[in-house]
Amino acid sequence: xxxxxGGRSLEVLTLGLAGEIFAIEASHVxxxxxxxxxxxxxxxxxxxxxxxxxxxxxxxxxxxRLKFGMEQKPPxxxxxxxxxxxxxxxxxxIVGIRADKVYEITQVAAGALEETPRIGMRWRSDYITCIxxxxxxxIVVLDxxxxxxxxxxxxxxxxxxxxxxxxxxx
Amino acid sequence: xxxxxxxxxxxxEAQELLEQLEQALLDLEHAPDDGDLIDSAFRALHTIKGxxxxxxxxxxxxxxxxxxxxxxxxxxxxxTPSRELIAVALAAKDRMRLLIEQPETPESxxxxxxxxxxxAIVDASDLPSAGxxxxxxxxxxxxxxxxxxxxxxxxARDAMAMGTNPLLLLDELRTLGSATIVALTGxxxxxxxxxxxxxxxxxxxxxxxSQPRTAIEDxxxxxxxxxxxxxxxxxxxxxxxxxxEILVERGDVAQEAVDTAVSRQLPLGTLLVESGNxxxxxxxxxxxxxxxxxxxxxxxxxxxDSIRVPAERLDELMDRVGELVIAQxxxxxxxxxxxxxxxxxxxxxxxxxxxxxxxxxMGVRMVPISSLFGRFRRLVHDLAHDLGKQIExxxxxxxxxLDKTVIERLNDPLIHLIxxxxxxxxxxxxxxxxxxxxxxxxxxxSARHSGAEVLVSxxxxxxxxxxxxxxxxxxxxxxxxxxxxxxxxxxxxVIFQAxxxxxxxxxxxSGRGVGMDVVKRTIEGLRGKIDIASTPGKGTELTLRLPxxxxxxxxxxxxxxxxxxxxxxxxxxxxxxxxxxEDGRSRGRSxxxxxxxxxxxxxxxxxxQVSAPADPYQKVVIVSSGEFRVGLVVDQVIGNHQTVIKxxxxxxxxxxxxxxxxxxxxxxxxxxxxxxxLVKLGLTYESQFxxxx
Numbered sequence: 001x002x003x004x005x006g007g008r009s010l011e012v013l014t015l016g017l018a019g020e021i022f023a024i025e026a027s028h029v030x031x032x033x034x035x036x037x038x039x040x041x042x043x044x045x046x047x048x049x050x051x052x053x054x055x056x057x058x059x060x061x062x063x064x065r066l067k068f069g070m071e072q073k074p075p076x077x078x079x080x081x082x083x084x085x086x087x088x089x090x091x092x093x094i095v096g097i098r099a100d101k102v103y104e105i106t107q108v109a110a111g112a113l114e115e116t117p118r119i120g121m122r123w124r125s126d127y128i129t130c131i132x133x134x135x136x137x138x139i140v141v142l143d144x145x146x147x148x149x150x151x152x153x154x155x156x157x158x159x160x161x162x163x164x165x166x167x168x169x170x
Numbered sequence: 171x172x173x174x175x176x177x178x179x180x181x182x183e184a185q186e187l188l189e190q191l192e193q194a195l196l197d198l199e200h201a202p203d204d205g206d207l208i209d210s211a212f213r214a215l216h217t218i219k220g221x222x223x224x225x226x227x228x229x230x231x232x233x234x235x236x237x238x239x240x241x242x243x244x245x246x247x248x249x250t251p252s253r254e255l256i257a258v259a260l261a262a263k264d265r266m267r268l269l270i271e272q273p274e275t276p277e278s279x280x281x282x283x284x285x286x287x288x289x290a291i292v293d294a295s296d297l298p299s300a301g302x303x304x305x306x307x308x309x310x311x312x313x314x315x316x317x318x319x320x321x322x323x324x325x326a327r328d329a330m331a332m333g334t335n336p337l338l339l340l341d342e343l344r345t346l347g348s349a350t351i352v353a354l355t356g357x358x359x360x361x362x363x364x365x366x367x368x369x370x371x372x373x374x375x376x377x378x379x380s381q382p383r384t385a386i387e388d389x390x391x392x393x394x395x396x397x398x399x400x401x402x403x404x405x406x407x408x409x410x411x412x413x414x415e416i417l418v419e420r421g422d423v424a425q426e427a428v429d430t431a432v433s434r435q436l437p438l439g440t441l442l443v444e445s446g447n448x449x450x451x452x453x454x455x456x457x458x459x460x461x462x463x464x465x466x467x468x469x470x471x472x473x474x475d476s477i478r479v480p481a482e483r484l485d486e487l488m489d490r491v492g493e494l495v496i497a498q499x500x501x502x503x504x505x506x507x508x509x510x511x512x513x514x515x516x517x518x519x520x521x522x523x524x525x526x527x528x529x530x531x532m533g534v535r536m537v538p539i540s541s542l543f544g545r546f547r548r549l550v551h552d553l554a555h556d557l558g559k560q561i562e563x564x565x566x567x568x569x570x571x572l573d574k575t576v577i578e579r580l581n582d583p584l585i586h587l588i589x590x591x592x593x594x595x596x597x598x599x600x601x602x603x604x605x606x607x608x609x610x611x612x613x614x615x616s617a618r619h620s621g622a623e624v625l626v627s628x629x630x631x632x633x634x635x636x637x638x639x640x641x642x643x644x645x646x647x648x649x650x651x652x653x654x655x656x657x658x659x660x661x662x663x664v665i666f667q668a669x670x671x672x673x674x675x676x677x678x679x680s681g682r683g684v685g686m687d688v689v690k691r692t693i694e695g696l697r698g699k700i701d702i703a704s705t706p707g708k709g710t711e712l713t714l715r716l717p718x719x720x721x722x723x724x725x726x727x728x729x730x731x732x733x734x735x736x737x738x739x740x741x742x743x744x745x746x747x748x749x750x751x752e753d754g755r756s757r758g759r760s761x762x763x764x765x766x767x768x769x770x771x772x773x774x775x776x777x778x779q780v781s782a783p784a785d786p787y788q789k790v791v792i793v794s795s796g797e798f799r800v801g802l803v804v805d806q807v808i809g810n811h812q813t814v815i816k817x818x819x820x821x822x823x824x825x826x827x828x829x830x831x832x833x834x835x836x837x838x839x840x841x842x843x844x845x846x847x848l849v850k851l852g853l854t855y856e857s858q859f860x861x862x863x
Contacts, residue, residue, distance in 0.1 A: 039839040040733060041818075041825055042778035048821045051831055051839040056493045058816040058831040058839050093819060148821065 347379025771801030
């Protein structure tokens with residue numbers, strides 16, 4: 001059970017969100033952009049309230065910090081947009097993710113991957129694919145498909161708006 | 171790009187041939203003596219068999235062979251295309267489709283049963299006519315080949331005074347086939363001596379027709395006694411005739427004159443005219459004949475002028491054009507800011523080219539709706555059979571063109587609506603008799619252009635929608651508040667809500683309340699709308715209002731706060747200024763007085779929760795949807811904008827105010843407002859206001 005991903009190592013992109021390090025499977029990542037002008041979509045879910053132009057395509061921009069109840073800070077020189085392509089409920093979706101900082105693409109050895117513990121997590125465990133250990137740090141690998149899945153984004157928008165406190169789901 | 175799989179090519183081709191076969195069969199049902207239809211069916215079968223075996227579809231080829239044999243007998247007049255035969259042939263056609271789509275289908279009893287039925291019918295009708303030379307009807311039926319005639323005529327001088335109108339004669343000739351007409355003006359006198367009521371002209375007409383010579387003579391039936399007329403057969407075999415040959419054959423010039431002229435190596439006609447051997451108008455006429463023969467030959471070869479292109483390539487092309495239009499509008503913006511005439515000239519040139527390219531590309535994607543309507547004939551035919559109803563299907567406006575994506579996506583909703591009309595709308599023959607209607611119900615499919623929209627209607631002459639029952643049922647199911655008074659169109663929209671059904675009995679076709687909501691969603695997904703009109707006892711008319719194209723629209727760019735939005739220009743009626751007085755007064759009631767009409771208006775900045783302060787001179791853009799109008803208050807009207815529509819991802823599917831997004835010249839994204847939704851919003855304001863005041 002401790003072996004995740006069928007015993008293969010996992011290639012991930014690590015990024016920073018409000019001081020925490022998260023990872024996205026590198027196979028989802030299409031490109032990384034500097035911050036571009038964002039068009040707000042009035043009355044949309046706060047979590048995906050923006051649209052950006054990625055090489056002539058209109059792409060929604062998501063702010064994962066709202067999904068995890070983190071504090072929203074204004075963009076800095078390090079702010080990037082990670083454009084990912086992911087299957088959501090069976091359909092491909094291209095979406096931009098706002099990251100406070102993008103670190104690197106890295107391999108996490110198979111042995112260092114572990115299933116998400118059921119308790120002791122600050123974030124909803126079903127948004128997380130697995131936990132990777134690297135040196136002394138933990139990397140939280142996100143389940144991107146799950147985060148953007150239809151049923152989720154709606155109730156989460158309410159959650160994000162009503163509470164800013166991190167909460168665990170046991 | 172991967173090369174086309176040959177068996178895929180066969181599949182596509184077979185698909186078309188099967189459709190052609192089906193149409194021919196369905197038509198034959200009404201016109202069993204039509205030789206063209208029989209030939210068309212036979213040709214389709216023959217081609218499917220031939221190319222089927224060529225591409226390794228042996229099962230299809232073997233099966234089709236038997237059907238072809240049967241139709242060969244029909245073609246030779248030995249078997250009549252009876253209703254039974256057509257029914258079996260339709261079943262065989264379905265079988266062929268199955269065999270082509272799934273060549274691995276194991277031999278089943280089904281195919282054999284069809285062939286047995288076919289054989290039984292053919293054998294039964296074969297016997298009586300086989301004795302006497304059944305070939306006789308064939309000759310009569312055979313399509314006569316097209317031939318070209320040269321008709322030269324001069325009317326009597328007083329013909330017009332006698333009531334003959336040469337134009338009508340010429341028009342009548344044109345109806346016979348493809349005609350090239352040349353007027354000979356050589357006899358027209360100079361102006362001083364010209365008598366306007368006299369007929370000075372003569373005509374040469376080159377006519378390619380399948381009609382016999384007598385048909386041409388019939389045109390001149392009433393004037394033949396007082397005119398000069400010659401009708402000669404032209405050899406159309408030689409496709410390129412020299413002008414000299416034509417002139418000599420017509421007797422306009424002697425062979426020697428031609429020879430002399432040819433020796434001078436200049437354009438022959440010119441020389442002959444110069445040397446006085448030929449009048450200029452006779453030359454014009456001869457040249458026209460040469461041209462006519464050339465084009466007629468070309469028409470025959472025309473089939474090869476169209477090519478088959480995979481649909482994805484067209485989609486790709488449209489994407490590229492969309493990007494080009496965006497890049498071009500950026501260029502125009504930049505060019506406007508730099509004061510360089512040369513750059514401006516180039517930008518204008520590119521703007522023109524981009525627009526032309528856009529129009530051409532959209533034109534390429536346009537497909538006549540007949541391809542869609544054709545498929546429904548079989549549906550109606552089968553449904554009539556299953557339900558024991560008699561149905562006449564009429565179609566209008568089949569040539570109306572729509573974007574191919576729209577056509578494809580219309581298929582399922584239309585099938586659903588037609589089924590509904592037939593199942594719920596049309597009565598049984600007995601029921602119709604009681605209602606004093608002819609036993610056969612009528613379903614009419616029509617398509618026509620109306621502004622930037624295409625209207626597709628499904629009309630039946632059945633019992634119509636039952637207002638009271640729909641209202642009662644909707645209230646029962648909690649879809650409508652009790653006692654609400656709605657207009658017909660609004661009330662009938664209820665039938666498109668999920669779970670709504672008034673049918674007492676659930677049939678295999680409809681009555682489950684599933685599907686109508688899908689229909690509505692699909693149509694709205696195409697940015698279209700559905701209108702319903704119904705008269706009890708008289709029938710129902712469903713009209714789908716669809717945009718001409720999905721890809722690019724003309725838009726009006728406006729600004730609210732810092733954000734820019736696009737309004738479809740087709741919906742914009744006018745722009746007016748919101749005066750400070752009007753602005754202050756309308757805090758309580760949001761209505762504008764537009765030339766005596768009260769128009770509700772929405773403040774977009776409130777709707778979009780814009781915090782920045784409003785511009786001092788706000789504008790109101792009046793937009794309309796159907797018969798309703800609503801004003802939208804914006805900060806600034808920027809101007810026209812070529813809008814390449816990009817759909818919003820499903821993450822924004824719940825935001826109804828916007829129908830899509832586009833990319834502006836400076837690379838920013840702008841949202842496209844959904845007029846239908848905004849108008850509805852304005853109407854609710856209006857009804858709230860009415861209720862309050």
